[in-house]
Amino acid sequence: MSEKHTRKIRSDGEQSRERLLQAAMRLFAAQGFNATSTREIALAAGANVAAIAYYFGDKAGLYRAALTDFMPPPERNIAQFDQPGFTLRQVLQGYYAQLLAPMMEGDTAQLRLRMWLREVLEPTGTWQNEIDNGIRPEFEALAAVLARHLQVPVDDEVRRLVHAVGALGAHLMVSMDIVAAVTPQLMAAPNALQEWIPRLVGYAEAIVAAEQEKRRKGEG
Template sequence: MEEATTDGRVLRGEATRERVLDAAERLFAAEGFDAVSIRRIAAEAGVTLGVVGFHGGSKQKLFRTVLERRVEALNAARRARLAELRAQDATLEMRDLVDGYLTPYLDHASRGDPQWRAYARLIARIVSDDRWYPEVGGLYDPVAQEYLDAMHELRPGVPREELVTALTLTVASMLSLVASRARIAGLSGREAGGPMDYRETLIAFCLGGIEAVAAHGR
């Protein structure tokens, strides 16, 4: 029942904790906070009821923990991309910024392991919810601001609020694509194809949208 890390430290509880968080992530992503009970999370994780409370605290605390667990990984990936772009000699392009912001999410959401896909769906759910977004959305804001700074350097004449709106709509488009693949396939009358066929279309859409807003905002 035990697992050993590479450095030899033994952890019994830490592995259980991860299982609980994974189970909560899957269920919350699929059905939302209110539809999922702690008992179902326990069953999904293969532990007893009390263990969820022991590792996760209250239901709200557990939910917040799930939401916060992967923020740093995403922020780091986006920051790395931005740093990479700034380090290179060639001029910064708007397309690179859009790509740099969307790709870390899309990679995890489409090709990565199921847990990341669940997390992506969970974020898509949270973003239209006044009850949860204020608690967690702010964690993504600092990096968004860095990208907004870069966008502002690129299009100095455009009011920042216009860029904010454009980036918000970009994020919304990104999240909706994760949640809507099946629907798009249905509307266009064919089966869902390979993994994330729509990535290029998404980037084209967002880039075109941002450029149009920039042009419109003088």
């Protein structure tokens, strides 16, 4: 088999897999996991049902891929905000940049968001796996970084601080439709989410400074 022919087969296979993923995201987002059949997905993708088994194993494998394929490993995300010598501002810039990056993919990002919301309401186990293997390591990494900047051990107050810092970005992710409806001018520009990052950094710096001041005064 020629190298050119091998590349063509690989390219066709990648396109077929991508069509299945896109069709699956649309249907899972609209109907949920249980109400969506592999036959529907294959028909929407213009593919054979057997292709789902070939590329993903089964419907559950396709569902996991549709939810998580786009997500970089936690180590890569952590590296964006946990580097020796980073100032607090650099830490927060890196943190929000990686947090919001998946939402900067237009319609695909919205489909994935709807899938995640459905997963929270109709859990299949994929969400718990993501918490254990993605969200938790990133949470603990940010807690360690903020504790270093505060020069304190990682305690429950630091963990509350991480939740507060994360909530600023999570609100945009989960409630982007509401933000766009209430304040459309803040989401109208093509790079609107990118413009939010320095603002979130400023707000988070204020939260960290408030925690630092509370500790300085010895307040509980």
